[in-house]
Amino acid sequence: MKDFLIIGQGVVGSFLAWELLKRDKQISIVDDGHKHSSSMVSAGIINPVIGKRFTIADGFDHFFAHALKTYQELETQFDQHFFESLPILRVFQDAREHDQWQRRVKLNEGQQYSQPINPSRTVHAAINDPLGSVVIKSSGFCHTERLLTTLKAYFHNRNVLALQKFSYDDLTIKDNNVCFGGESFRTVIFCEGYKAQWNPWFDWIPFNSAKGEILKIKIEGPKLPHMIINRGKWCIPLEQPQWIAGANYQWDQLDCEPTEAARDQIVAGLNQCFTNTIEVTDHKAGVRPVIKDQKAILGRHPKIKNLAIFNGLGSKGFLMTPFYASHFADYLSGVSLLNEGVTLERFNRGND
Numbered sequence: 001m002k003d004f005l006i007i008g009q010g011v012v013g014s015f016l017a018w019e020l021l022k023r024d025k026q027i028s029i030v031d032d033g034h035k036h037s038s039s040m041v042s043a044g045i046i047n048p049v050i051g052k053r054f055t056i057a058d059g060f061d062h063f064f065a066h067a068l069k070t071y072q073e074l075e076t077q078f079d080q081h082f083f084e085s086l087p088i089l090r091v092f093q094d095a096r097e098h099d100q101w102q103r104r105v106k107l108n109e110g111q112q113y114s115q116p117i118n119p120s121r122t123v124h125a126a127i128n129d130p131l132g133s134v135v136i137k138s139s140g141f142c143h144t145e146r147l148l149t150t151l152k153a154y155f156h157n158r159n160v161l162a163l164q165k166f167s168y169d170d171l172t173i174k175d176n177n178v179c180f181g182g183e184s185f186r187t188v189i190f191c192e193g194y195k196a197q198w199n200p201w202f203d204w205i206p207f208n209s210a211k212g213e214i215l216k217i218k219i220e221g222p223k224l225p226h227m228i229i230n231r232g233k234w235c236i237p238l239e240q241p242q243w244i245a246g247a248n249y250q251w252d253q254l255d256c257e258p259t260e261a262a263r264d265q266i267v268a269g270l271n272q273c274f275t276n277t278i279e280v281t282d283h284k285a286g287v288r289p290v291i292k293d294q295k296a297i298l299g300r301h302p303k304i305k306n307l308a309i310f311n312g313l314g315s316k317g318f319l320m321t322p323f324y325a326s327h328f329a330d331y332l333s334g335v336s337l338l339n340e341g342v343t344l345e346r347f348n349r350g351n352d
């Protein structure tokens with residue numbers, strides 16, 4: 001009997017598999033070739049200061065330190081570059097944003113992650129910043145596709161990855177194990193991303209997933225600063241003149257189809273920030289797996305202990321997954337308990 005069957009090879013399933021293999025566990029992973037993968041679409045931005053209110057991400061330093069350590073470990077193992085450390089230029093969109101940031105500064109919040117405010121037109125001639133901007137530090141982005149395909153090849157070579165669609169009916173649940181594909185496992189761990197909201201054993205977890213779209217663009221014209229530039233919509237520099245740009249949030253149509261409306265919205269947002277010419281070269285959509293209370297969720301099913309879930313990373317998958325994967329692997333190996341804030345107990349209504 002093997003130890004764990006992991007459903008899904010997004011960032012969550014991949015990092016969990018990586019941590020379990022490090023602990024010498026016997027695993028198998030099933031993935032449908034990233035057909036519904038948020039991780040492959042994602043920009044992978046890591047940012048300590050979030051949203052219009054410049055909220056400081058809870059526990060950022062702890063998650064960031066763990067993420068950096070894990071990305072370095074993977075970079076050494078695979079001789080590849082996955083994490084790009086890069087400041088974020090936050091251009092104030094309106095007086096409200098400007099005032100909000102000044103309030104944060106007065107309260108001594110966020111200063112460790114930022115430089116003093118840049119007055120208008122002092123950063124770069126091409127940037128339209130009538131209210132100025134602020135540079136955010138301790139930030140960057142992950143080369144998500146490169147990371148996921150490298151791990152996919154690694155799991156494939158270790159003979160632990162099956163590329164196929166998983167169907168709930170194919171799982172036989174017994175008292176002390178589960179059977180799938182002619183093999184038995186002590187535990188199955190669902191890392192299905194937003195698809196988990198239709199999982200018959202975990203459909204009582206309140207999801208509030210959000211579709212998002214991303215563009216690959218070429219930016220021609222005056223050379224822009226080599227930073228992630230954000231004025232409501234953002235863009236990330238790749239090999240010039242290529243950039244990645246995004247994103248939008250949509251809650252009522254959870255599919256992976258790119259739309260013209262979102263593309264136009266992202267391009268219009270960037271056009272407000274600079275006058276350079278933008279050419280869209282690629283366009284993708286995915287769904288961020290979000291739980292209603294915006295926290296990760298990990299643990300075993302309250303009644304069927306050989307079923308487990310790891311999900312809900314929302315917009316912070318590339319910041320928080322490295323820590324939670326290691327934390328969950330310790331728990332699954334019987335080494336430690338789970339942090340209370342992320343367990344299923346907060347929603348457990350005695351379901352079976």
Ligand SMILES: Cc1cc2nc3c(=O)[nH]c(=O)nc-3n(C[C@H](O)[C@H](O)[C@H](O)COP(=O)(O)OP(=O)(O)OC[C@H]3O[C@@H](n4cnc5c(N)ncnc54)[C@H](O)[C@@H]3O)c2cc1C
Nearest residue numbers: 008010011012032036038039042045166193212286317318
């Ligand atoms: C537009 C957009 C922008 C984003 N930007 C950022 C960002 O800048 N920074 C950040 O940290 N996060 C960002 N995110 C969020 C991030 O992508 C997620 O937090 C993360 O990818 C979630 O990973 P996951 O492994 O839980 O889900 P997924 O990546 O969706 O992985 C689930 C996997 O399970 C597979 N699967 C599901 N069901 C089955 C089945 N029945 N059989 C076989 N395989 C199955 C799927 O195909 C997929 O490969 C963004 C997301 C989107 C959509």
